Amino acid sequence: PGLEALKKLANIRKGAFLGGRDIAFKLAPRLNAPGRIDDPDLTLKLLLERDPLRAKVYAEKIEALNRRRREIADGIMKDALERTRALYGERPRTGIVIDGEGYHPGVLGIIASRLADRFGVPAIVLGYEEGIAIGSGRRAGAFNIHGALLDCAEYLIGFGGHEAAVGVRLEPSRVDAFREAFAARSESLGTAPSPPLDVDIEVGGAFELPTVEELGALEPLGEANVSPIFALPAIVEEAKPVGEGGAHLKLRLKVGRRYISGFAANYSEAPPEPGASIRAVGELGRNTFYGRDQLEVSIERLISDP
Incomplete structure (x- = not known):
């Protein structure tokens, strides 16, 4: 109870x-x-x-x-x-x-x-x-x-x-x-370079973006069962600084035919423009918004595609 x-x-x-x-x-x-x-x-x-x-x-x-x-x-x-x-x-x-x-x-x-x-x-x-x-x-x-x-x-x-x-x-x-x-x-x-980030799953080609339910099958995640790192090719729909002093970045991304949200903590670069092609690298998780479960990527690296 x-x-x-x-x-x-x-x-x-x-x-x-x-x-x-x-x-x-x-x-x-x-x-x-x-x-x-x-x-x-x-x-x-x-x-x-x-x-x-x-x-x-x-x-x-x-x-x-x-x-x-x-x-x-x-x-x-x-x-x-x-x-x-x-x-x-x-x-x-x-x-x-x-x-x-x-x-x-x-x-x-x-x-x-x-x-x-x-x-x-x-x-x-x-x-x-x-x-x-x-x-x-x-x-x-x-x-x-x-x-x-x-x-x-x-x-x-x-x-x-x-x-x-x-x-x-x-x-x-x-x-x-x-x-x-x-x-x-x-x-x-x-002055140390950013440590390399090992990507576990490249989304695109044969591998599609997982559903919330498929992602849940990996639980429980933690120290002994770390969350996989995804690389997502995406189009930026919206990107805006949030938090105190605009320290973080909130994004809406189009990945293939699906839309997901993204969050980059302590993001100090200029936000990408709407329509920009990027590669978002990070953990995928579930975000509940108005009672609905949605995918969200916690971005560790945000790379602009040429």
Whole structure:
């Protein structure tokens, strides 16, 4: 009953296919919200509750906490972006370390992940608690952020994590020195070429664009079963910058005789003109729009055809 109530609040239709993206972007953030900013027992109560009416009450409390979590994260993200630009410029070329008074400890990992995605460099975000700087870090690309901290350990009280995510503790007086050491450890990132992107499936010729149902047969996708990379020859119907400062690109594409949407995160080039021929390389996923499932390509590379 608890998950069904939460799915309804997350606009997941009853009986609809539940994929990895639904879990990662719709359910997991809600289940995590109480532990981030309030009491994690609320999530446990929701999952154990057998009575639908009480489950609905728990789900509504979690939904309210998730809205509050987004508000907190959005406020901190705005400040973190200003600090990032002040310290590193518009396009950081090294790993970044951002600190701020009043940063809520429950959302530091979210902010680090957003910064890493936006700028394409590893990011560590620090808040202050009981006189200690405490933070979370996220990698960008294949960068081993835990390995980088091994080289910066002299500046830290302690740290832990893995290649993709870390937690750190240090004295406030050592933040600036740690920032410099972390930047030096990752200084080659800004000049390194983009890593090669292995294409699994070339659409065209004998292979047509899959349907939403065919794509669902590959689930569950994740670390041990990664989503295949498609290369799609397409005609641009529409392309417009979206998000804060137009940081991302939203597209409508014609692939063969079908139309799909496309999304390119942190797209810094000029948008392609309507009618342009492109090759969109990335993961195909399902996007539910007004109750209808549609294909969407998350674009990793956008290449103009001559």
